[in-house]
Amino acid sequence: xxxxxxxxxxxxxxxxxxxxxxxxxxxxxxxxxxxxxxxxxxxxxxxxxxxxxxxxxxxxxxxxxxxxxxxxxxxxxxxxxxxxxxxxxxxxxxxxxxxxxxxxxxxxxxxxxxxxxxxxxxxxxxxxxxxxxxxxxx
Amino acid sequence: xxxxxxxxxxxxxxxxxxxxxxxxxxxxxxxxxxxxxxxxxxxxxxxxxxxxxxxxxxxxxxxxxxxxxxxxxxxxxxxxxxxxxxxxxxxxxxxxxxxxxxxxxxxxxxxxxxxxxxxxxxxxxxxxxxxxxxxxx
Numbered sequence: 001x002x003x004x005x006x007x008x009x010x011x012x013x014x015x016x017x018x019x020x021x022x023x024x025x026x027x028x029x030x031x032x033x034x035x036x037x038x039x040x041x042x043x044x045x046x047x048x049x050x051x052x053x054x055x056x057x058x059x060x061x062x063x064x065x066x067x068x069x070x071x072x073x074x075x076x077x078x079x080x081x082x083x084x085x086x087x088x089x090x091x092x093x094x095x096x097x098x099x100x101x102x103x104x105x106x107x108x109x110x111x112x113x114x115x116x117x118x119x120x121x122x123x124x125x126x127x128x129x130x131x132x133x134x135x136x137x138x
Numbered sequence: 139x140x141x142x143x144x145x146x147x148x149x150x151x152x153x154x155x156x157x158x159x160x161x162x163x164x165x166x167x168x169x170x171x172x173x174x175x176x177x178x179x180x181x182x183x184x185x186x187x188x189x190x191x192x193x194x195x196x197x198x199x200x201x202x203x204x205x206x207x208x209x210x211x212x213x214x215x216x217x218x219x220x221x222x223x224x225x226x227x228x229x230x231x232x233x234x235x236x237x238x239x240x241x242x243x244x245x246x247x248x249x250x251x252x253x254x255x256x257x258x259x260x261x262x263x264x265x266x267x268x269x270x271x272x273x274x275x
Contacts, residue, residue: 001260014264016151040220043151043178043263084218085151085175094274126181 006053007063011073013082016043017098018088041085047102047126048077049113054119064119076110100127104135141257143186144204148217151162151178152233155222176220181246182268183208184241191255199254211246235263239271247273 005075008032019033029037036042050073054063084090086098104125115121126132153176156170165170171177185208189198215225221233227241239261247256262268 014177014179016178035218038218038220038224039150040223041176041178042149042218042220044149045177045180083170083173083177085173085177087174088175128147130190 003055004053005056006051007066007069007112008064009050009069009073011048011050011070011078013046013048013078014043015046015084016041016088017093018042019097019099021097022086031082041087044127047072047083047132048107049124049126050107051121051122051124052115052119054116060094060115062098064115072111072114076114077107100125100131100133101135104133139188140191140198141186141188142198142201142204143184144201144208145182145184146174146208146213147180148213149178149180150216151219152163152221153177154232176222181214181216184258184262185246185252186258186260188257190254190260193223194209197227199251208246209250211249212242215245235242235261235267235269239269243271243273260271264266 009076009108015117017037024032033045050069052064053071060074077087080090080092081103086093092110093102096102096106104123107125108121108123109124112121121135122134122138124132124134142235153173154171155164155174156167161172161174180217182209185204187199187204191198193195215227219225221238225241226247229236233235242258242261243256246259250256256273258270258271258272260268
């Protein structure tokens, strides 16, 4: 019988960004990204929900120790992105548009090597209380 | 007397930084909020007015009109902007939410039609941090 359980850890970070395609001129960027393209940046309170799915370990009863998951997110994600300018201060978005979609993919790729292979990982990222993304898509 | 609150929101970048201090001193006082390349928030603004309901409409002030006024006078100046760089009424001020809420009061209050009175502004920076301002010093 399938005894898979999903466990979640919620974290948050605050960051500045702008949406901008360097191959386009300012007019085209404003046309596509609107005020998100404004040159002096804006920012968000990002809410991050990390979901790990697997069968509870027989000895601990845990799918994954949530304290360990929290420490991992702190070390790999929050230290990198919290109170940063995603476009200017991070390697990951030097040449990648920091949309919520791309941020979710980057977070997944940063965490995936540190989560046991047999567990599934999914990222949900809220850019605002009303706009959020999931990766990988279910 | 009845109190009516309208909630609006805006997203903006800012940093906490006193230009009269060294970078070290700014880092010491403001921590990561002093990051020179900015960070940002989803701000929530609660605007509370007070008054007696009009006998004909039952309203203190039409909440939709209040929303329109807040957007026109405040949100358009703040949303998707850099608070330190782009906002005329924050020029020369430290960009804390304390100063921001007082600045918003000055922008909004003169545009409320008599006899509607602005009672309180609540500005939420994160789930854990917000300020309230009731006007005055």
